[in-house]
Amino acid sequence: MTLLPHVLLVEDSVSYRKLVAQRLALLGATVVPVGDITSAIGRLEREAFDLIVSDVDLPNGTGLDLLAFVQHRLPHVPFVLMSGIVDEPLREKAVLADAVYEKDMLLAELPSLVRGVFVHEAA
16 A cells, blocks of 8 residues: 555545545545546556445446445455445445445545555555
């Protein structure tokens, strides 16, 4: 891992993507923000990331599709899903994710997620 955590942020809402990217950057992360799964997979095939944060509902697929791709190709990379509403069916589908947050709660959890990348890498 580099000194700064390198985070792939996958979110189709431009305003929310900018907000989360800014918060991550303030916490010392380098952020690659993308708006869809095709772009995310393209970046994952070219770059190494320390953390992936993805919305569930995305153009051309879902965050669950991206989670399956990451679990198959990059199972060591922590993966966090976010959604406007997190219910029990979503939690059951996202059982392989490292965490699932409602978007309202994600911003408050970003500091511990970034710290967790360092802990995960040190272990």
